[in-house]
Amino acid sequence: MVGMRDVAKEAGVSVSTVSLVVNGTGYVSDDMRAKVEAAMHELHYIPNELARNLYRNRTNTIGVIVPTILHPFFATLTAHLQREFAKRDLKTLLCSTADAATGESEYVNMLQRHMMDGIIMAAHTEHQPDYWTSINRPIVAFDRILGEGVPSVRSDHEAGGRMIARQLIGSGARHVVLVGGPRSQFAEGTTFPTVRYHLTVEQMTAEAGIACDYVEAGSVTDVVAHEATAAAIFQRYPDVDAIVGSDVVAAMALQEAERRGINVPDELQIIAYDGTMAAELAGKRLTMVRQDFAGIAAALAEQMDQQIEAENGSERSGQAGEPSNASESAQPGQVVPVSFIAGETTR
Structure with a gap:
């Protein structure tokens, strides 16, 4: 296996000079660098990445x-x-x-x-x-x-909440259902900034005199449970005319509405929050707040x-x-x- 000593001998320089070139540290003249790089190419020298990282105290x-x-x-x-x-x-x-x-x-x-x-x-x-x-x-x-x-x-979740609320208020929504994680995340001092879009929608719809309820979809890790949540919304709130939730929830709500013969968007509006591929595959082009990934x-x-x-x-x-x-x-x-x-x- 070709090592630094072999490269140094081929280039006619010291091992320390080869080390400086390989590790990108310290000053090396252009002529010296060219000699070392030519020798590395000639000998097909491959730097030891692990050794380089240890030298730099980095793992990359x-x-x-x-x-x-x-x-x-x-x-x-x-x-x-x-x-x-x-x-x-x-x-x-x-x-x-x-x-x-x-x-x-x-x-x-x-x-x-x-x-x-x-x-x-x-x-x-x-x-x-x-x-x-x-x-x-x-x-x-x-x-x-x-x-x-x-x-x-x-993400600017407050702005996302305002965008959703304006759409719902302007389109004459009467009963909005928000779907999200455990409501305990809304406690003062929460570490979850995402709740801010829910809180913004709740505040703005309340000011506009629109009924707004919140449904927990369970943990973000339990994606399967979102289908049951979507079905439960229609049973619990038969007069719902707007649903807001993640892309997965919105897609499930759209499919459930179609099974029930509910016209979207005339009878029910659905807004997705995230903007992933899941929103593109829902069956209709979901209206969404898209996060800039x-x-x-x-x-x-x-x-x-x-x-x-x-x-x-x-x-x-x-x-x-x-x-x-x-x-x-x-x-x-x-x-x-x-x-x-x-x-x-x-x-």
Whole structure:
């Protein structure tokens, strides 16, 4: 196997010069670099990636923690994140907490042992904020608040709620049913920013004198239960004339309405919230609030870049004990715009 010593001998330079070229550290003149690169090409030298990463104290791997990839939202988000990190020559290590017994703790341990460079946390956690703030490694939260100093990225859910409410008010809706996760997530101090679109719709429809009820669809990991939830809406609220929920819920509600002979959108309006492929395959073009997955992934990757850069800067300055996720350069709550897409399921 060809090693650095072989390359150094072929190029007529020192092993340390070859190391600087391979690892991209320190100054090497253009002539020296050209000699080393020519020797590497001539000898078909392949750098040892593991050794390079150990030298840099990097793994070039980012952990992504989601509840489940069975749900279209998290499958779509994961695909965009993997694409975004690949642009940065970073690998993605996926953890689906519902599908792995160890959950996020194993990934946090890996992060603390420097087996990955950072974590995108996009799943529910029962750990208290001091757990996350004490890790002192690069962590970026998506659509949740982990604690002071841990940067986060979320969609503009308040704007999404306003878009939905205006559509319903303007079209003369009389009884709206919102479908979402456990109502306990709405408690003061919740870590789930997504509830803000529900709360916004509730407030605006109440002000307009429109009846609005909330139905729990169960855990985001229980996608199958959403079909039963859609059927239960019509039994519980026979006068419902507007349903708002995730793409999966909206698609199920549309299919249930068709089975019951309910005309959409004349008798019933349906609005999806997310904008994944599931909304495109519902049978009709669902009216939706679309989250910008590419924008979300880019924002998360940029925040992660900042965290890793801050950590590397702290280590170079001899302050490795300083929490990298409290860097002043990180934006504590970056908000990504959403868009309203009119389809065939609203008037």
